[in-house]
Amino acid sequence: MAIRKKLAKKVNGLRKVLAREESLKSRLQNIGHLLTGNALTSLIGLVGFALTARALGPSDYGILALCFTYTSAVERLVNFQSWQPLIKFGAQSKEPETLNSLLKFGLLLDVCAAATGFLIAVTLVWAFGPWFGISPEMSGLVTLYCAVLPFQISGMPMAVLRLFGKFRSIAYGHVASSILRVGLCAIGFAIGGGLFEFVLIWMAAQIAASLTILTLSLAELRRRGMLAGVLKASVRGITSHFPGLWKFAISTNLSLTLRSSANQIDTLFVGYLAGPAAAGLYHIAKRIGRLAQQVGDQVQAVLFPDLARAWAASALDEFHRAVTQMRGILLGFGIVLVGGIYLTIGPLLRFAVGSQFEAAAPLVVVQSIAVTMMLYATVTRSALLAMGREDRVLRGVLVATIAFHATALTLIPWVGAMGANIAHIVMAAIWLSMMTVAYRQTPGIRQDEHL
Secondary structure: OHHHHHHHHHHHHHHHHHHHHHHHHHHHHHHHHHHHHHHHHHHHHHHHHHHHHHHHHHHHHHHHHHHHHHHHHHHHHHOOOOHHHHHHHHOOOOOHHHHHHHHHHHHHHHHHHHHHHHHHHHHHHHHHHHHHOOOHHHHHHHHHHHHHHHHOOOHHHHHHHHHOOOHHHHHHHHHHHHHHHHHHHHHHHHOOOOHHHHHHHHHHHHHHHHHHHHHHHHHHHHHOOOHHHHHHOOOOOHHHHOOOHHHHHHHHHHHHHHHHHHHOOHHHHHHHHHOHHHHHHHHHHHHHHOOOHHHHHHHHHHHHHHHHHHHHOOOHHHHHHHHHHHHHHHHHHHHHHHHHHHHHHHHHHHHHHOHHHHHHHHHHHHHHHHHHHHHHHHHHHHHHHHOOOHHHHHHHHHHHHHHHHHHHHHHHHHHOOHHHHHHHHHHHHHHHHHHHHHHHOOOOOOHHHOO
16 A cells, blocks of 8 residues: 555656646747747848848938837837736636636727827827937828837737747747738839838838737637627626736836837937937847847747746746746856857848948947846746736836936937947846846745745
């Protein structure tokens, strides 16, 4: 009898080990799909961006970068990023009807945010354009580019695809959109298109990308027999089914808004304080240096639903193990990234966009250091959100963003675009330290789990 109990205990232990390995394997496979798609999207996107830069030159490319950055900044500032509350509370949903209502709630948030973003963007560009580095000559193009905003309905579609594990669809949907952009850029380059033509090209590609993800999510809902239920669902009384829903949604949106004021408006700062050419160099450095930031985004896309489910099920060992594994992987990746960029960025810029953009090389190196710090903090942020500690996330973002703006406004007039990169390092260091302390102080976490 004793032997049988010992054998059963060993078998159960082996099953737990195999389950852990299977969970990590599945997680890494999903991350792998996203990273593969992201890598293809980025590489293909670099071709499109290189064609655009060669066709327009630093000055006109800087104007296009300001158009793209301005609309992205407004979209991020008003977008509720509804996928975060939808995933957190969707992981807790026990009934199909409540999940349908939750998804309908997210869709309505997305539609309202998209419409509001368009109205705000057009109003601001005409009333306060010069404050954002947008001259009267540029205001027409920027206003035209604002037409992409009503199509930015991505929160609910992303939540659907991530909740149901359709990471491959997300990854290769982005690849298809990137291929379309390159094709359009190639046509624009071949016909000798100017700034106006490339504004239309980037607009068309961005709208197509948004519609692709929306279509994929609706197809998944239809496949599961949920589409009609979601569209017909009532959102009345949604907060009684999911207490804390509005608090979580507003807090995470404020966090995103604060971060976006640094991650989106920084190019506008550089353009206003140092001119369009400097903004063009900075935008190139940011695009290259932040390709790795998308690795953190993909890890969060896969990890957050798993953490939300584990925390809701009180599976604390699984929760903390996932956090530790992902932080270690991202830290190692970031260290390799900084070294690789330092050794190769100069020749890469000369080959890709020409020697006139080589001055962006030091900017890329410094940007990659800030990105590495943010990668590590991304996992901790996901963990805190899954635990319902969005208040600590918001507090950390607030302090770090204030430090960013103070540093950027002080240094950009002195050292140009490099001042914005240094400000990102300051922001990342403060945010990382505050996220780590918040995670360490969460009840139930052992001292060896916060490292």
